[in-house]
Amino acid sequence: MKKHNFSAGPCVLPQEVFQEASQAILDFNNTGLSILEISHRSGAFVSVMEEARHLALELLGLENQGYNAIFLQGGASMQFLMTAYNLLQDKAAYLNTGTWSSKAIKEARLFGEAVEVASSKDKNFNYIPKDYKIPQDINYFHCTSNNTIFGTQMKDFPSVDVPLVCDMSSDIFSRELNFSKFDLIYAGAQKNMGPAGATLVIVKEDILGKVKREIPSMMDYRVHIEKDSMFNTPPVYAIYVSLLTLRWIKDKGGIKAMEELNNKKAALLYNEIDRNPLFKGFAATEDRSTMNPTFNLTDESKKEKFDSMWKDANINGLSGHRSVGGYRASMYNALSLESVQVLVDVMQKLEKEA
Amino acid sequence: MKKHNFSAGPCVLPQEVFQEASQAILDFNNTGLSILEISHRSGAFVSVMEEARHLALELLGLENQGYNAIFLQGGASMQFLMTAYNLLQDKAAYLNTGTWSSKAIKEARLFGEAVEVASSKDKNFNYIPKDYKIPQDINYFHCTSNNTIFGTQMKDFPSVDVPLVCDMSSDIFSRELNFSKFDLIYAGAQKNMGPAGATLVIVKEDILGKVKREIPSMMDYRVHIEKDSMFNTPPVYAIYVSLLTLRWIKDKGGIKAMEELNNKKAALLYNEIDRNPLFKGFAATEDRSTMNPTFNLTDESKKEKFDSMWKDANINGLSGHRSVGGYRASMYNALSLESVQVLVDVMQKLEKEA
Known part of the structure; x- marks a missing residue:
């Protein structure tokens, strides 16, 4: 029996x-070969790569606007480094909304000045700072759209005159945004797009080539763009499964349809968190993430009972991150409304039996 | 019908x-979850990672000797950069035996002096240079054990008083060597170990921490070792399939058994290349790779006929790299002796019909 998988990532697809x-491992498109043993230079895989790159841009509405989509490795952690390598000449500004922003700032500081324009660290990152000032003399502004660990999500993005760089690892393809506002978007695949092992980078080409340092080949976005994302052997299978997931998003009605379902799931769970006296939400109401609702018990003595109840209901991955405690119900695109209902039922059952 | 897959990598497993x-994509170890959706922090995956790291050391005979095994991303191309980042303070020495060595030298030169002690470029890398002198005042010596493109393989490795660094991407786990001679071994998984998307690094810990530069987290071997190869989300599936392949190697008798079979396959094919007047080998006889025999037709007018014959025999991936032309029969661990016999039969049939 399949589980209701609320894992924070890697996550349900x-x-x-x-x-x-699974079938492609045994025989990929009737080639007589496993997808794991085909050459990345074969026509069969080159088609996969091209379709995945194109479909990513198409779903985001970024075709023919000077953007390029490439698939890299190393996740967002590698992008913390690569964005700075490619874009940070003197000074950049960062909004610090949690663990991932903090790590991005740390890596950037090896390459130049990284100004923290605001931080929500004072309240364990349970909100998104607003009304901060962004300096003018910067190479770019960096933010994290969704904070997986703390369950907050940026609903608005500042308008800036410099390149806008965004780590969208945990909410890309989950909601409609004016993506053309961004100059560089990166995302580890392992939330809404695919399995761990691939990283999508969407970059407006005209922001590149401005820094003076020599960039190592593997760190240089221009090298990967020039080689059509095949400078070296790409993570074939992770890109293939990402393509399957992108196709699924398109078939289901694109990002618009994903957002509608994600809003329904979020409403269902947050309503229960707010209604049920046994639970309280962690994140500030206006900054709540549709992807990773975080919540705690109001009475910690109920923990053992609640934990055994949701496990009995075949729910997986509900425990909160150690930085927050409590619970985190990650509800990425592929998680069904039915799975959320199962969780809400358990929460209500706990209330009745309390 | 399965093909005889002679691809240079990704390759047959x-x-x-x-x-x-394939089964684990549908249900991993009866967890009710796909291997693609499990958390990398779950007990199920932590066990996979630990077993894979341990088994890699065990198969190489490097347990309890100060070595650590980590799984990274980005292939050998990322290691060209990481080795220099971590080890190159002033000067290092490189043996240039082909495309991959050349790329490693190029990246290293961003970090310090990279002396090319010898090169076989004068003969399109069809041999391994010998009798070169290695300077004393270097941080490490770097070599490439097997040259996939040119079909040459180092049979002996120099004894040096500095760390010995080796790119073993295309022949690790294929032959017995005194692996304790090496201080750092790296290998993209996609030849003898698994699918594209994981990179194995075996490093003797006492060679680390000697350079003065600040190393970005993702580039720092010590960070990955400290976090048990889980500093960030690892490429879960590529590591899992690598583990399955490492288990298979052990079950079949370890590297010794692999080497015996690889020697048989190499003897079968090279004997035919040498015997059949229609073919000639590309690499110098004493430096021939057991992994990637390269050969050409003596009469190019036979090309069309030979190409259609091997394709009809269900052979895949035999075309040579553009740098060499002709043919390359990559014969990694998982390629059977029967597949090599099918190729030899086609070569003999071509001779009879010529």
Whole structure:
């Protein structure tokens, strides 16, 4: 019996994707070869790569606007480094909304000045700072759209005259935004897009080539763009499964349809968190993430009972991150409304039996 | 019908591995979850990582000797950069035996002096230079054990008083060596170890921490060792399939058994290349790779016929790299002797019909 998988990432992907991804290990598109043994230079895989790159731009509405999509490795952690390597000449500004922003700032400081324009660290990152001032003399502004660990999400993004760089690892393809506002978007695949092992980078080409330092080949976005994301052997399977997931998003109605479902799931769970006296939400109401609702018990003595109840209901991955405690219900695109209902039912059952 | 897959990498893996790898996409070890959706922090995956790291050391005979095994991303191309970041303070020496060595030298030169002690570029890298002198005042010596593109392989490694660093991407786990001679071994998984998307690094810990520069977190071997190869989300599936392949190697008798079979396959094919007047080998006889025999037709007018014959025989991936032309029969651990016999039969049939 399948579980209701609320893992924070790697996370649930569509069942149809698992089926096709499993079959391709045995025989990829009737080639007589496993997807794991085909050459990345084969026509079969070059098509996968091209379709995935194109579909990412298409779903974001960024075709023919000077953007390029490349698939790299190393996750967002590698992008903390690569963004600075490619863009930070003197000074950049960062909004610090949690663990991932903090790590991005740390890496950037090896390359130049990284100004923290605001931070929500004072309240354990349970809100998104607003009304901060962004300096003018910066190479770029960096923010994190969704904070997986703390369950906050930026609803608005500042308008800046410099390149806008955003780590969208945990909410890309989950909601409609004016993506053309951004100059560089990066995302580890392992939330809404695919399995761990691939990283999508969407970059407006005209922001590149401005720094004076020599950039190592593997760190240089221009090298990867020039080689059509095949400078070296790409993570073939992770990109293939990402393509299957991107196709699924498109088939289901694109980002608009994902957002509608994600809003329904978020409303269902947050309503219960707010209604049920046994629970309280962690994040500030206006900054709540639709992807990773975080919540705690109002009475910690109920923990053992609640934990055994949700586990009995076949729910997986609900424990909160150690930085927050309590619970985190990650509800990425592929998590069904039914799975959220199962969780809400358990929360209500706990209340009745309390 | 399965093909005889002579691809240079990604390449054939054992059929048993494909079966288990396919099943785990649907349900991993009866967890009710796909291997693609489990948390990398789950007990189930932490066990995979630990077993893979341990088994890599065990197979190489490097347990309890100060070595650590970590799984990273980015392939050998990222290691060209990381080795220099971590080890190159002033000067290092490189043996240039082909495309990959050349790329390693290029990246190292961003960090310090990289002396090329010898090169076989004068003969399109068809041999391994010998009798070169290695300077004393270097931070490390770097070499490439097997040259996938040119089909040469180092049979002996120099004894040096500095750390010995080796790119073993295309022949690790294929032959017995005194691996304790090396201080750092790296290998992209996608030849003898698994699918594209994981990189194995075996490093003797006492060579680290000697350079003065600040190393970005993702580039720092010590960070990855400290975090048990889980500093950030690892490429879960590529590591899992690598583990399945490492288990297969152990079950079949370890590296010794792999080497015996690889020697048989190499003897079978090279004997035919030398015997058949229609073919000639590319690499110098004493430096021939057991992994990637390269050969050409003596009469190019036979090309069309030979190409259609091997394709009809269900052979895949035999075309040579553009730098060499002709043919390359990559024969990694999982390629069977029967597949090599099919190729030899086609070569003999071509001779008879010529």
